[in-house]
Amino acid sequence: MEKGNSSSSSPVLLIQGDQDQNTPLHGCGMKSAGLVKNNRFIIYKGAAHGLFVTHHKRLNSDILHFFKEIEGSACVF
Numbered sequence: 001m002e003k004g005n006s007s008s009s010s011p012v013l014l015i016q017g018d019q020d021q022n023t024p025l026h027g028c029g030m031k032s033a034g035l036v037k038n039n040r041f042i043i044y045k046g047a048a049h050g051l052f053v054t055h056h057k058r059l060n061s062d063i064l065h066f067f068k069e070i071e072g073s074a075c076v077f
Helices: 003-007 029-035 056-070
Strands: 012-017 039-044
Touching (some): 029 039
16 A cells, blocks of 8 residues: 555544454555555454454454445545
């Protein structure tokens, strides 16, 4: 991801586990959050790369909550 990708004003949800060894938090998630405007960055404590399996209930809840928050806003998808 490069700074040129940050021009969109559409809301972006970023979720990452703090124990992810494949894509380390400081090199990926935090960097992305710094480059992407209008983002919601959620860090799951104790979650690794497969959080969609290990934390699926929370993940689904956070995604649904995010979409409910942006519902009706002027988003470009």
